[in-house]
């Protein structure tokens with residue numbers, strides 16, 4: 001039996017407001033003969049304020065709330081679970097989607113800012129050796145409302161606190177295999193009637209999908225780009241990221257350079273450091289040479305255990321030595337010790353447990369791999 005609200009038809013038969021674009025939301029309001037400011041109020045309730053029921057929309061008359069409720073549903077992603085870290089204040093959310101799919105997102109507070117890490121796909125086609133998401137296989141791309149929907153409960157924790165907040169597409173999936181969904185979600189996140197975040201507060205991280213980098217550039221959004229590089233030679237990249245490495249390393253670096261030029265902002269090159277795999281002085285020298293003089297920042301991420309028993313995280317001393325070796329040749333180097341390792345929320349650790357079964361398991365269609 002379908003759920004039913006007191007004042008309307010079964011909820012499942014009503015279109016959900018959260019699946020509408022802002023343009024469609026505006027049209028909905030104007031077509032009812034309501035003034036335009038009602039559209040702005042409704043958008044704010046949906047996104048910035050994250051209302052969970054029409055009753056919360058107290059600047060609407062009771063009559064208007066009932067009218068909207070009769071015709072539309074106000075569905076939110078279901079938070080199936082939330083785990084809070086005992087060591088660093090981060091939280092991992094498991095969201096259940098309408099078709100039974102599930103994805104994870106992470107809330108990461110630091111002294112100066114909060115970072116909200118969201119997913120763009122359930123699973124991933126790329127199967128990088130250091131990442132547990134890749135081991136799940138690929139299920140499907142997320143729709144824009146499923147991407148933005150992850151942010152709603154996380155945003156409520158920072159809204160109104162004045163905390164600098166960034167959104168990163170570094171959760172489950174390869175964002176540039178879902179360009180259509182990611183670009184639409186970014187537009188909503190950036191819109192003043194959405195979450196109102198500027199493009200420099202949003203980072204899209206790719207394992208190296210060059211056509212996707214170019215499409216993201218053509219979208220004109222100007223969000224920050226990060227490239228998960230992890231190797232200083234084509235051969236090493238083929239071992240660590242066999243599917244992503246189908247693109248030649250130099251072509252990838254060239255595409256990142258073009259993107260940086262176009263938006264006049266540095267591209268972050270992420271490098272997961274794995275002991276005895278890619279952390280030698282030679283690796284550091286080759287990495288510096290590969291990126292020499294480019295508009296890049298190198299972000300070293302010590303490996304977080306889980307994906308493979310054969311991989312090890314280097315010690316702090318080894319990480320420091322690698323960074324020091326890079327430093328004179330590549331001055332913009334940072335080390336990111338991931339938050340949330342005690343709740344399996346750190347970089348490379350996101351995956352949906354077997355207890356949360358997806359409906360199907362398949363590989364991406366060419367259309368999904370290419371975005372829209």
Ligand code: SF4
Pocket residue numbers: 124125126127128131132133134135171172173174207228
């Ligand atoms: S690192 Fe990113 S691209 Fe690689 S398998 Fe994991 S989610 Fe996919």
